[in-house]
Amino acid sequence: MIAFHDTQFILASASPRRQQLLRQLGFDPVCMPVDIDEQAFEGETPAALVTRLACQKAERCLQLGFQKDKPASGNGVVVLGADTVIDLDGEILGKPQCKSDGLSMLQRLADREHSVLTGVCVLRADFKSVGSAPEKNQICIATQLRFGPVSKAQANAYWQSGEPVDKAGGYAIQGLGAQFVAYLSGSYSNVVGLPLYETNHLLTQAGLSANYPA
Numbered sequence: 605m606i607a608f609h610d611t612q613f614i615l616a617s618a619s620p621r622r623q624q625l626l627r628q629l630g631f632d633p634v635c636m637p638v639d640i641d642e643q644a645f646e647g648e649t650p651a652a653l654v655t656r657l658a659c660q661k662a663e664r665c666l667q668l669g670f671q672k673d674k675p676a677s678g679n680g681v682v683v684l685g686a687d688t689v690i691d692l693d694g695e696i697l698g699k700p701q702c703k704s705d706g707l708s709m710l711q712r713l714a715d716r717e718h719s720v721l722t723g724v725c726v727l728r729a730d731f732k733s734v735g736s737a738p739e740k741n742q743i744c745i746a747t748q749l750r751f752g753p754v755s756k757a758q759a760n761a762y763w764q765s766g767e768p769v770d771k772a773g774g775y776a777i778q779g780l781g782a783q784f785v786a787y788l789s790g791s792y793s794n795v796v797g798l799p800l801y802e803t804n805h806l807l808t809q810a811g812l813s814a815n816y817p818a
């Protein structure tokens with residue numbers, strides 16, 4: 605259920621990884637997942653796709669929240685949406701649809717380079733001016749990776765672990781999928797779902813401050 609009330613910071617996501625990453629920085633968002641069509645448009649680049657979807661997630665969340673309840677107190681709300689895909693020479697790899705899709709993604713990523721792209725959109729809406737356009741900042745960050753060789757037996761065993769199912773490209777660098785990653789250049793957290801350096805900057809810019817443990 606979406607209701608803003610006193611809530612200051614909303615994460616428009618169902619991803620426990622994104623929530624965990626934000627907590628790592630000292631932010632404590634309320635999670636409000638939204639359902640949007642994540643299909644790419646014909647000819648859409650991976651960067652354009654993740655940026656568009658990140659913004660759609662944040663905008664939909666804000667729209668649903670304001671429909672549900674007119675906030676009674678607080679200064680405003682900050683909503684973050686994000687989306688992650690794999691860019692394999694311009695081709696977009698999202699989450700695997702089934703086992704054969706997952707195995708084929710892993711084989712295609714084996715022994716070569718690819719990029720992981722995450723789009724992040726931060727909206728700030730002022731409660732005093734409900735109806736006016738929220739302040740919007742969006743970014744797209746790319747991390748380059750290289751996989752080593754992946755045998756059929758390795759790919760099969762990895763699929764059986766259940767880890768690949770809900771991950772872009774069918775692997776998780778923060779889990780068993782780390783066995784495939786020979787090299788990484790750029791932001792590690794970007795691969796897991798949020799580029800923390802840039803996200804911290806966006807959230808601070810939107811007026812949020814992190815809470816550090818005493």
Ligand SMILES: Cc1cn([C@H]2C[C@H](O)[C@@H](COP(=O)(O)OP(=O)(O)OP(=O)(O)O)O2)c(=O)[nH]c1=O
Binds near residue numbers: 616689781795
């Ligand atoms: C490549 C890679 C992706 N991922 C994850 C990050 C994202 O959660 C997911 C890609 O799917 P997304 O559609 O970006 O996110 P999501 O469906 O998990 O959550 P929501 O749309 O509600 O925000 O893949 C990893 O956790 N580790 C990895 O190594």
